[in-house]
Amino acid sequence: MLVRGVGQVRELFTDAGLVxxxxxxxxxxxxxLLNQVAPFALLVLVLFGFALDADQRTLRTFxxxxxxxxxxxxxxxxxxxxxxxxxxxxxxxxxxxSGMAAASVFLGKAxxxxxxxxxxxxxxxxxxxxxxxxxxxxxxxxxxxxxxAAVGVATTGTLYGALAxxxxxxxxxxxxxxxxxxxxxxxxxxxxxxxxxGAAAVDGWAWLGLLAVFGLVATVLGALAHGxxxxx
Amino acid sequence: xxxxxxxxxxxxxxxxxxxxxxxxxxxxxFAFVLTEPDVRLHPTTGEEFGQxxxxxxxxxxxxxxxLTYVAFLTCAVASAGYLLKRGVWWDVTAYASAEVGxxxxxxxxxTGSIWGRPVWNTWWEWGDVRLMTTLVLxxxxxxxxxxxxxxxxxxxxxxxxxxxxxxxxxxxxxxNRSVEWxxxxxxxxxxxxxxxxxxxxxxxxxxxxxxxxxxxxxxxMLHRFRVGWLEHxxxxxxxxxxxxxxxxxxxxxxxxxxxxxxxxxx
Amino acid sequence: xxxxxxxxxxxxxxxxxxxxxxxxxxxxxxxxxGSVPEGERRWITSKGEDHGG
Numbered sequence: 001m002l003v004r005g006v007g008q009v010r011e012l013f014t015d016a017g018l019v020x021x022x023x024x025x026x027x028x029x030x031x032x033l034l035n036q037v038a039p040f041a042l043l044v045l046v047l048f049g050f051a052l053d054a055d056q057r058t059l060r061t062f063x064x065x066x067x068x069x070x071x072x073x074x075x076x077x078x079x080x081x082x083x084x085x086x087x088x089x090x091x092x093x094x095x096x097x098s099g100m101a102a103a104s105v106f107l108g109k110a111x112x113x114x115x116x117x118x119x120x121x122x123x124x125x126x127x128x129x130x131x132x133x134x135x136x137x138x139x140x141x142x143x144x145x146x147x148x149a150a151v152g153v154a155t156t157g158t159l160y161g162a163l164a165x166x167x168x169x170x171x172x173x174x175x176x177x178x179x180x181x182x183x184x185x186x187x188x189x190x191x192x193x194x195x196x197x198g199a200a201a202v203d204g205w206a207w208l209g210l211l212a213v214f215g216l217v218a219t220v221l222g223a224l225a226h227g228x229x230x231x232x
Numbered sequence: 233x234x235x236x237x238x239x240x241x242x243x244x245x246x247x248x249x250x251x252x253x254x255x256x257x258x259x260x261x262f263a264f265v266l267t268e269p270d271v272r273l274h275p276t277t278g279e280e281f282g283q284x285x286x287x288x289x290x291x292x293x294x295x296x297x298x299l300t301y302v303a304f305l306t307c308a309v310a311s312a313g314y315l316l317k318r319g320v321w322w323d324v325t326a327y328a329s330a331e332v333g334x335x336x337x338x339x340x341x342x343t344g345s346i347w348g349r350p351v352w353n354t355w356w357e358w359g360d361v362r363l364m365t366t367l368v369l370x371x372x373x374x375x376x377x378x379x380x381x382x383x384x385x386x387x388x389x390x391x392x393x394x395x396x397x398x399x400x401x402x403x404x405x406x407x408n409r410s411v412e413w414x415x416x417x418x419x420x421x422x423x424x425x426x427x428x429x430x431x432x433x434x435x436x437x438x439x440x441x442x443x444x445x446x447x448x449x450x451x452x453m454l455h456r457f458r459v460g461w462l463e464h465x466x467x468x469x470x471x472x473x474x475x476x477x478x479x480x481x482x483x484x485x486x487x488x489x490x491x492x493x494x495x496x497x498x
Numbered sequence: 499x500x501x502x503x504x505x506x507x508x509x510x511x512x513x514x515x516x517x518x519x520x521x522x523x524x525x526x527x528x529x530x531x532g533s534v535p536e537g538e539r540r541w542i543t544s545k546g547e548d549h550g551g
Binding site for chain 1: 368371374375382383384388389396400403409414
């Protein structure tokens with residue numbers, strides 16, 4: 001019984017790895033992230049600079065919030081791209097016929113989005129250091145926050161990307177479904193970055209805890225809900 | 233005179249509607265005429281302070297706020313019920329309570345804002361936990377309704393909407409906690425119910441508010457549920473009609489064929 | 499009475515929104531009910547004046 005359980009868990013993660021590799025390989029070939037999403041994110045950073053009158057002290061104070069709003073906007077594109085892979089060439093039918101558990105597919109797709117988000121976050125961190133003059137006070141907190149928030153955004157995003165896919169008007173539907181749900185992530189990650197970048201005196205570690213809880217809940221819930229959803 | 237054979241009304245719903253209207257009139261009487269404004273005297277300076285007549289807005293704001301949560305909770309329970317049992321009843325209930333709840337939620341935000349202007353001296357207070365949570369809740373369920381209004385195959389849409397509703401409701405504690413930490417203060421607890429001198433008549437009016445808005449809620453839910461039920465029935469009816477048409481087509485084809493064959497034989 | 503404008507706005511908006519929403523729901527039901535066969539309507543229908551409420 002226990003051995004079978006271990007075997008099942010291993011199969012779950014092996015399959016998830018396969019799905020993630022497939023998504024990332026498609027990304028490596030099409031380079032949508034590097035050619036479109038990353039420049040878009042950078043553009044948003046520059047637009048914030050214009051909108052806030054290019055006062056570097058203002059920018060440094062609000063850099064954490066601007067960083068995470070940019071991540072959320074770019075994540076919308078990444079999630080839409082990830083969901084559209086399933087619809088191209090009826091890939092989701094192929095996945096279902098492969099007999100993989102729905103949870104594996106979910107975890108694999110979320111992992112691929114997570115890795116793309118981490119790449120984006122690295123680029124954006126360089127962006128705010130160069131453009132906004134931010135300084136990293138606490139690199140450990142910074143990295144952990146980036147990881148925890150990316151888990152939350154990637155899992156929730158993958159679930160909602162699948163929810164909105166196959167419906168008319170999905171491009172406009174996804175933002176209004178996804179962004180309110182991610183409100184706690186935006187608040188938590190911004191506050192934690194406030195601490196890590198020395199922009200405000202707050203306890204970033206408590207916020208990191210909240211982000212971790214969100215990420216965990218979203219992962220478990222997403223894996224369960226994905227199964228209920230794709231058994232069409 | 234309206235022929236009501238084709239409406240969502242029934243003797244029961246009309247009685248409920250009439251009771252609701254009478255209740256609303258009674259509530260207005262109590263809220264505006266029979267109760268006193270909230271005026272308190274400062275213990276040392278003897279100055280008058282309090283919410284004055286603005287307190288009369290609370291007789292509608294507080295019951296609606298509670299009913300908003302009732303509606304969204306109903307939606308979550310019905311959504312879970314749908315995912316487990318897959319019955320049309322659950323689905324229609326979830327949609328109805330989400331729509332009525334969103335209308336209530338919007339009104340709670342508007343009346344709260346109107347009340348906050350004279351009492352808190354601001355239309356909007358970013359630091360208030362309940363205010364912010366309610367706003368995010370309103371946005372979450374606006375998304376839910378947008379999903380519902382996107383044309384899709386009924387069962388698929390019902391399943392997806394149920395997941396969205398459950399995620400939205402599970403997200404509430406996290407939103408609440410994050411906003412609470414975000415600005416660690418709340419105006420609600422300082423200045424409303426705790427300090428308000430709630431006398432017999434004030435308390436009675438507030439309770440009457442709960443009853444009357446409960447009736448409004450029930451009436452709206454009843455009719456909205458029936459509309460949802462009709463939508464399902466209509467979709468089923470259309471499918472049945474289409475199938476019948478197909479059958480009729482096939483039969484005429486057969487007859488044509490038969491006629492053609494006999495014609496050819498002669 | 500103090501804050502009369504606020505009071506009228508708050509109560510007025512609430513009653514108007516409930517009125518309009520209720521009316522819209524009832525109207526939607528009327529239009530829908532006509533296109534559904536009698537047997538599918540689960541509640542008792544009756545002829546008579548509709549108070550709407």
